[in-house]
Amino acid sequence: MMNITFPDGAVRQYEQGSSAMDIAKSISEGLARRILAAEVNGEIWDLSRPINNDASIKFLTWEDANGKSTFWHSSAHLMAEAVEDTFPGVKFWVGPPVEKGFYYDIDLGDNVITETDLEKLEKKMAQLSKQNNPFVRKEISKADAIEYFEEKGDEYKLDLLSNLQDGNITFYTQGNFTDLCRGPHIPSTGLIKGIKLTSIAGAYWKGDEKNKMLTRIYGVTFPNQKELDEYLVFLEEAKKRDHRKIGKELELFTFSEKVGQGLPLWLPKGAMLRGRLQDFMQKAQLEAGYLPVVTPHIASKNLYVTSGHYEKYGADSFQPIKTPVEGEEFFLKPMNCPHHCEIYKAVPRSYKDLPLRLAEFGTVYRYEQSGELHGLTRVRGFTQDDAHLFVMAEQVKDEFKKVIDLVLHVFSSLGFKDYTAQISLRDQEDRTKYIGSDENWDLAEKSIMEAVNEKGLENVVIEYGEAAFYGPKLDFMVRDAIGRKWQLGTIQVDYNLPERFDLTYIGEDNAKHRPVMIHRAPFGSLERFVAVLIEHCAGKFPMWLVPVQVKILPISDKFLSYAENVLSQLKNNDIRAEIDDRSEKIGKKIRDTELTKIPIMLIIGEKEVNDEKVSVRRQGIGDEGSKTLAEVIENIKEEVRNKTQI
RNA sequence: GCCAGUGUAGCUCAGUUGGCCAGAGCAGCUGAUUUGUAAUCAGCUGGUCGGGGGUUCGAAUCCCUCCACUGGCUCCA
Numbered sequence A: 001m002m003n004i005t006f007p008d009g010a011v012r013q014y015e016q017g018s019s020a021m022d023i024a025k026s027i028s029e030g031l032a033r034r035i036l037a038a039e040v041n042g043e044i045w046d047l048s049r050p051i052n053n054d055a056s057i058k059f060l061t062w063e064d065a066n067g068k069s070t071f072w073h074s075s076a077h078l079m080a081e082a083v084e085d086t087f088p089g090v091k092f093w094v095g096p097p098v099e100k101g102f103y104y105d106i107d108l109g110d111n112v113i114t115e116t117d118l119e120k121l122e123k124k125m126a127q128l129s130k131q132n133n134p135f136v137r138k139e140i141s142k143a144d145a146i147e148y149f150e151e152k153g154d155e156y157k158l159d160l161l162s163n164l165q166d167g168n169i170t171f172y173t174q175g176n177f178t179d180l181c182r183g184p185h186i187p188s189t190g191l192i193k194g195i196k197l198t199s200i201a202g203a204y205w206k207g208d209e210k211n212k213m214l215t216r217i218y219g220v221t222f223p224n225q226k227e228l229d230e231y232l233v234f235l236e237e238a239k240k241r242d243h244r245k246i247g248k249e250l251e252l253f254t255f256s257e258k259v260g261q262g263l264p265l266w267l268p269k270g271a272m273l274r275g276r277l278q279d280f281m282q283k284a285q286l287e288a289g290y291l292p293v294v295t296p297h298i299a300s301k302n303l304y305v306t307s308g309h310y311e312k313y314g315a316d317s318f319q320p321i322k323t324p325v326e327g328e329e330f331f332l333k334p335m336n337c338p339h340h341c342e343i344y345k346a347v348p349r350s351y352k353d354l355p356l357r358l359a360e361f362g363t364v365y366r367y368e369q370s371g372e373l374h375g376l377t378r379v380r381g382f383t384q385d386d387a388h389l390f391v392m393a394e395q396v397k398d399e400f401k402k403v404i405d406l407v408l409h410v411f412s413s414l415g416f417k418d419y420t421a422q423i424s425l426r427d428q429e430d431r432t433k434y435i436g437s438d439e440n441w442d443l444a445e446k447s448i449m450e451a452v453n454e455k456g457l458e459n460v461v462i463e464y465g466e467a468a469f470y471g472p473k474l475d476f477m478v479r480d481a482i483g484r485k486w487q488l489g490t491i492q493v494d495y496n497l498p499e500r501f502d503l504t505y506i507g508e509d510n511a512k513h514r515p516v517m518i519h520r521a522p523f524g525s526l527e528r529f530v531a532v533l534i535e536h537c538a539g540k541f542p543m544w545l546v547p548v549q550v551k552i553l554p555i556s557d558k559f560l561s562y563a564e565n566v567l568s569q570l571k572n573n574d575i576r577a578e579i580d581d582r583s584e585k586i587g588k589k590i591r592d593t594e595l596t597k598i599p600i601m602l603i604i605g606e607k608e609v610n611d612e613k614v615s616v617r618r619q620g621i622g623d624e625g626s627k628t629l630a631e632v633i634e635n636i637k638e639e640v641r642n643k644t645q646i
Numbered sequence B: 001g002c003c004a005g006u007g008u009a010g011c012u013c014a015g016u017u018g019g020c021c022a023g024a025g026c027a028g029c030u031g032a033u034u035u036g037u038a039a040u041c042a043g044c045u046g047g048u049c050g051g052g053g054g055u056u057c058g059a060a061u062c063c064c065u066c067c068a069c070u071g072g073c074u075c076c077a
Helices: A020-027 A029-034 A065-086 A115-130 A142-152 A155-162 A225-240 A243-249 A268-287 A301-307 A309-316 A337-345 A393-413 A438-455 A496-500 A526-537 A557-572 A586-595 A606-611 A629-642
Strands: A002-005 A011-014 A037-040 A043-045 A055-060 A101-107 A136-139 A170-174 A177-180 A194-204 A213-222 A298-300 A329-332 A356-365 A381-391 A419-425 A460-464 A473-479 A485-494 A516-521 A550-554 A577-579 A600-604 A614-618 A622-627
Touching (some): A020 A037, A065 A101, A065 A170, A142 A177, A155 A177, A194 A225, A393 A473, A393 A485, A485 A496, A550 A557, A557 A606, A622 A629
Antiparallel strands (some): A037 A043, A298 A329, A600 A614
């Protein structure tokens, strides 16, 4: 007998060799039907795998993240079975679960797969699911495994095998499909009910663009059709929040093939919104002791040779422009830091000047590969709410913490609650891609970790190998409508540029010292920030940001002069308002205004003129009755002051 | 940049066994209407069918090529 410990601390005895499924059945049939896998001593196991020694056990269901990922991993195998059945002779690379579903990377050989094939594959998967084939685990020697895949002519699995140790190798088989796989898997294919293959994509083998491109099929599955349907509805709804769609509908920004890809054109309403965000940041920065500076959009190549950016990115940048006579080379500004270093150097600095915080809404241009461009979130010309803090080494942590405060101020002012803070450190093995001494890196990484700890940030993840080439960073990531993560705010410690530019300050000891630089951009870029903001609020901007706050809707031309009067009073109070003076019916005017997401409608007819009031309607909510104009103005001002979230 | 897909009016979309002057709704303009909380009626304007080349008696439709966009991959100072 062996002792099995349950999550609540209870211990029960079972015969040696009992499986997690046996144990679950001994508790209840209902449990046995619901579970997908089990955590045995902290490792995720198949339910059918015999347990031979004392162990702690936790059953995993669809409600557990690990239960879901096991379910999706098994679904990837089911899809592979359907693909192999439909296209015999294809070869498989890896098929892992992802955040929402799974994929499998496949070398299709001469076969071509299209969207319509996905439906066929879904049907095939449903058919295979009905067969309710068990996932069978088999331990196999490395030699036998190699023989199996050599016979199959599968160089991909042989490549995987070459990195595995004998004695650690398992095969999983369901129906006619056998795969090299560590597992674990759900008991059988019959549990997989709601099936949707979402997209076909190319993916480089081993993620290296020098390698062959495999075909990646993405899918998502659920334990029942209802959950799949709900998920598909969610996706449809999310598409309506897409900033590219809303940006067009609300006339915020546009792109022009003639101007060039990745170069957004801000329309008046969008420019107004963007300007307001900029004012908001400018004010917060002035309060925090930042000093605004302005630098040009081009700079001599020498600047970037000094900064090291030329060496690192020169070949992959927009190529230099030249002066016609002398042939001097200038680059479009891809970042503001080197310019700010030169501003630092313009006058001798003393320790009394530090921290020196130079801020600029700097427009930069970067050559992004055409396939990377995406609405406003990834563009070739954008404006950073950039600043560089020149500080003494012992001030790094404090300044870093103040910047975290600023980022959190931005997020709370806009109601962003669902963000993660990502600490990006060096690759633990490959250190060749970084410049600067190990000593400085260690120091910088330590400062970030401490600042994050002391600020008590939640949702912190540490990513190795994600640091910039000159220093570690802390990024704030926010999701878009369909769950893609985008980096907004960023804070980076840099010991490198001060060296390269030979920045110094005179210390209390009357000797020269090297300052440390902190790069930071709470928004990241105005472009990306607006994009995420649009998706966050689905185009219903808070009162302080919305381009037009009030639409005045006279019921007929007869009330136009009263409407003009209302308009001028609103304008005198710095409220952004427009009149709809078309000779349309009020229902039409309301509908059109509702669609443009202007928050306040003031309806004016005979009653309002007689009572010297206005009838208030709130976008998305409805009639709020009549009020005096003074009352309306005060309410709006209040909402602007408080940055109220609706 | 790579893989796959898409590209018809300002917007959303019809239109392929290749064949009459390429259609609709919305938006816009003109007129009528003067309206009470999500679409008044009528008329009109508007398109090099993404660009270029080719096949054909004839191309939005078939082929080639370039461009842009979409979903991924790679990249992201």
